[in-house]
Amino acid sequence: MKRASLVLTLAVAATLPAGTVFAQTLKTVKDRGTLSCGVTHGLPGFSAPDDKGNWTGLDVDLCRAIAAVVLNDPTKIKFVPLSAKDRFTALQSGEIDVLSRNTTWTLSRDTQLGLNFGAVNYYDGQGFMVRKSLNIDSALKLDSASACVQTGTTNEQNLADYFKANKMKYEVIAFATADETLKAYEAGRCDTFTSDVSQVYAERLKLAKPEDHIVLPEVISKEPLATVVRHGDDQWLDIIKWTHYAMVNAEELGVTQKNVDEMMKSDKPEVKRLLGTDGNLGEQLGLTKDWAVRIVKTVGNYGESFDRNVGAGSKLNIARGLNRLWNQGGIQYAPPIR
Amino acid sequence: MTVEQRKPPRNLNLRLRRALGGRAGWGGFVAQLAFVAFLAWLGYEIYSNAQANLQSQRIATGFGFMQNTAGFAVSQALIPYQESDSYTRVFVVGLLNTLLVSVIGIIFATVLGFIVGLGRLSPNWLMSRLAGGYVELIRNLPLLFQILFWYLAVLATLPAPRQSVSLFGMFFLNNRGVIVPKPIGEAGFEPFLFALLTAILGSIALGVVARRRLFATGQRLKVWPFVLGMLFGLPLVSVLIFGKPVSFEMPVLRGFNFASGSRLIPEFVALLIALSTYTAAFIAEIVRAGVLSVHKGQMEAGASLGLSRGAALRLIVVPQALRVILPPLTNQYLNLTKNSSLAVAIGYPDLVSVFAGTTLSQTGQAIEIIAITMGVYLLISLVTSAIMNFYNWRISRSLAR
Numbered sequence: 001m002k003r004a005s006l007v008l009t010l011a012v013a014a015t016l017p018a019g020t021v022f023a024q025t026l027k028t029v030k031d032r033g034t035l036s037c038g039v040t041h042g043l044p045g046f047s048a049p050d051d052k053g054n055w056t057g058l059d060v061d062l063c064r065a066i067a068a069v070v071l072n073d074p075t076k077i078k079f080v081p082l083s084a085k086d087r088f089t090a091l092q093s094g095e096i097d098v099l100s101r102n103t104t105w106t107l108s109r110d111t112q113l114g115l116n117f118g119a120v121n122y123y124d125g126q127g128f129m130v131r132k133s134l135n136i137d138s139a140l141k142l143d144s145a146s147a148c149v150q151t152g153t154t155n156e157q158n159l160a161d162y163f164k165a166n167k168m169k170y171e172v173i174a175f176a177t178a179d180e181t182l183k184a185y186e187a188g189r190c191d192t193f194t195s196d197v198s199q200v201y202a203e204r205l206k207l208a209k210p211e212d213h214i215v216l217p218e219v220i221s222k223e224p225l226a227t228v229v230r231h232g233d234d235q236w237l238d239i240i241k242w243t244h245y246a247m248v249n250a251e252e253l254g255v256t257q258k259n260v261d262e263m264m265k266s267d268k269p270e271v272k273r274l275l276g277t278d279g280n281l282g283e284q285l286g287l288t289k290d291w292a293v294r295i296v297k298t299v300g301n302y303g304e305s306f307d308r309n310v311g312a313g314s315k316l317n318i319a320r321g322l323n324r325l326w327n328q329g330g331i332q333y334a335p336p337i338r
Numbered sequence: 339m340t341v342e343q344r345k346p347p348r349n350l351n352l353r354l355r356r357a358l359g360g361r362a363g364w365g366g367f368v369a370q371l372a373f374v375a376f377l378a379w380l381g382y383e384i385y386s387n388a389q390a391n392l393q394s395q396r397i398a399t400g401f402g403f404m405q406n407t408a409g410f411a412v413s414q415a416l417i418p419y420q421e422s423d424s425y426t427r428v429f430v431v432g433l434l435n436t437l438l439v440s441v442i443g444i445i446f447a448t449v450l451g452f453i454v455g456l457g458r459l460s461p462n463w464l465m466s467r468l469a470g471g472y473v474e475l476i477r478n479l480p481l482l483f484q485i486l487f488w489y490l491a492v493l494a495t496l497p498a499p500r501q502s503v504s505l506f507g508m509f510f511l512n513n514r515g516v517i518v519p520k521p522i523g524e525a526g527f528e529p530f531l532f533a534l535l536t537a538i539l540g541s542i543a544l545g546v547v548a549r550r551r552l553f554a555t556g557q558r559l560k561v562w563p564f565v566l567g568m569l570f571g572l573p574l575v576s577v578l579i580f581g582k583p584v585s586f587e588m589p590v591l592r593g594f595n596f597a598s599g600s601r602l603i604p605e606f607v608a609l610l611i612a613l614s615t616y617t618a619a620f621i622a623e624i625v626r627a628g629v630l631s632v633h634k635g636q637m638e639a640g641a642s643l644g645l646s647r648g649a650a651l652r653l654i655v656v657p658q659a660l661r662v663i664l665p666p667l668t669n670q671y672l673n674l675t676k677n678s679s680l681a682v683a684i685g686y687p688d689l690v691s692v693f694a695g696t697t698l699s700q701t702g703q704a705i706e707i708i709a710i711t712m713g714v715y716l717l718i719s720l721v722t723s724a725i726m727n728f729y730n731w732r733i734s735r736s737l738a739r
Contacts (some may be wrong), residue, residue: 085698085699088699088702089704092397108701109702111398112397112702113397113398113702114392114395114396114397134594142594143594144592144593144594144595144597145593145595146514146594146595148685151682151695151696151699152695152696152698153699156410156411156696157409157410157700159410159411160409160410160411160421161409169597171411171413171514171595172410172411172412173413173605173685174410174413174685174687174691174692174696175682175684176682176683176691176695180683180684180685181685183490184489184493184684184685187493187513188493188494188496188498188513189493189513189514189604191594230395231395231396232394232395232396
């Protein structure tokens with residue numbers, strides 16, 4: 001199935017009229033009336049359908065915010081679930097407008113794939129989950145272990161680097177999807193399940209007895225998870241980046257989903273510029289003056305979205321850590337809106 | 339009464355026209371030429387479009403990436419492989435893994451398929467029903483589910499490494515696979531191999547001589563004492579002169595896994611079982627059809643000569659059935675090889691998993707990698723077909739004589 005779709009996209013890429021560049025994504029999306037957004041097959045906290053079939057999550061919130069500013073309707077989105085392996089091809093071929101699927105920003109992906117990375121909406125790192133019964137408290141004690149990992153991710157290389165650097169032996173078994181990886185781990189094929197820490201926490205909840213498994217303290221890599229768009233459409237890239245930055249700036253300025261109407265009356269210059277009561281910054285982006293108001297009304301500010309999906313207000317209960325605002329000890333830092 | 343044979347006209351021009359344009363003559367030739375030109379143009383257009391699109395989208399192209407360092411590990415490699423090797427080596431490792439599971443799978447599937455197919459024709463009620471039940475059950479379930487079943491079901495029943503099932507403290511079975519002592523070649527290895535090879539070749543030669551004698555004079559030569567003597571005697575002599583051929587490295591539990599010894603990984607075993615049982619169900623039906631296509635008088639003739647059912651099948655029916663069996667059997671071999679690409683579901687490091695999977699996602703060069711992978715499967719299939727067609731040709735020829 002998956003392979004068929006990959007070959008199909010390749011065939012499409014090969015037969016498109018020469019010189020087709022995906023320059024005007026904004027216009028395309030407006031004409032079509034829906035935003036096509038690439039997400040996971042279901043990763044709780046980032047992008048997963050709930051029991052009523054609505055997609056929720058931190059990455060999904062970003063898609064909804066983009067739809068809100070571009071189409072003025074956060075429901076006009078077509079979510080396209082993609083495996084780690086197929087995600088870039090889907091974006092390259094124009095099947096999706098934006099990839100919001102916990103994707104690590106690396107140099108080779110930025111340069112070799114004809115893609116551009118937007119803003120980092122989650123700073124992550126790779127970690128390990130093991131059975132409590134193994135009685136180990138550190139990844140450095142994983143010598144000779146078998147590791148289950150999902151193929152098509154940055155995790156395979158990180159794993160090799162980490163074990164080599166620490167002169168430890170290991171065996172890696174790479175699966176096509178996250179579900180198969182987890183099943184093999186649960187069946188006892190591997191001593192450890194490894195992925196980005198946020199994902200490890202999310203997958204742990206899918207196990208029959210999550211309390212029998214622990215996440216080791218080591219974080220062995222840098223995984224800045226960002227949105228991705230096609231290379232060569234600067235306006236669209238700007239919109240994607242600034243949608244996230246508006247959410248971060250809103251948190252910094254104390255604008256929330258609840259008080260946004262009230263804040264419209266604020267006379268603080270920064271708030272006025274963000275919410276468009278002063279100046280035409282939204283129009284400079286090719287959007288409307290009230291673009292940031294639409295974002296905050298739809299998904300709240302960054303902090304609210306984080307808490308609701310992955311933080312204290314969610315089942316995952318992941319600490320904010322690196323994702324705190326820069327003035328609260330984290331590294332989420334948005335350029336000023338002015 | 340003589341009928342004058344109609345001879346084709348000698349006119350070279352006319353013959354050429356017939357050959358190239360068929361009945362339509364030169365007009366047909368022009369149409370064919372135009373069609374070929376159209377195909378060539380289409381191919382060129384697709385290629386140049388893809389090239390232009392990739393360039394305008396700034397997607398990297400070319401095969402230079404094959405020399406780059408892979409940087410990831412593979413759980414089963416038939417040749418020495420480490421993370422610092424290139425993508426080219428990854429390609430070879432994946433290809434060998436695909437070939438390994440395909441070749442062994444084809445052997446198992448053929449043996450099992452013949453047993454089940456002949457079993458279904460057996461006069462024994464229980465046996466034919468069992469064989470029939472096997473065919474209907476296995477061939478009607480999707481292969482992917484069977485692979486996952488064998489993998490997860492088998493894994494779930496096996497113990498963790500520390501609770502391994504052990505045989506004589508040398509063979510171990512756990513959810514990391516089957517671990518056996520690893521043979522290491524010693525000084526006497528090459529002479530031993532040579533002695534064994536000589537013994538085998540000698541035995542075959544002896545068999546041929548005995549067979550010729552049987553056909554020529556009807557005398558049956560007693561060869562088995564010589565064969566046994568050679569097969570055991572020669573290697574034994576080599577061991578006595580040159581020393582022992584191999585020593586064994588025993589599996590030892592260290593950390594989480596067995597550190598030494600050779601290991602058969604569960605992914606391989608699950609894939610092999612699933613592929614061979616699945617394909618065997620189809621082969622069984624082909625064998626049944628082939629045997630039924632031979633007139634039953636042949637079987638009766640065998641019986642009237644005093645041959646047992648088994649001997650009549652083996653000596654009379656199956657050789658004739660083979661002619662019918664081989665072409666569809668080739669299809670099954672090709673299917674098995676191509677189906678082995680489902681390995682990616684259970685993490686067996688075949689060509690699709692390590693090359694069209696990990697390598698593709700690390701380099702992003704989808705078109706090149708998919709093209710290479712498709713080319714390789716095409717090549718494997720064509721070679722398999724060629725071998726089978728050759729075999730078929732030989733059998734048909736010997737039957738026609």
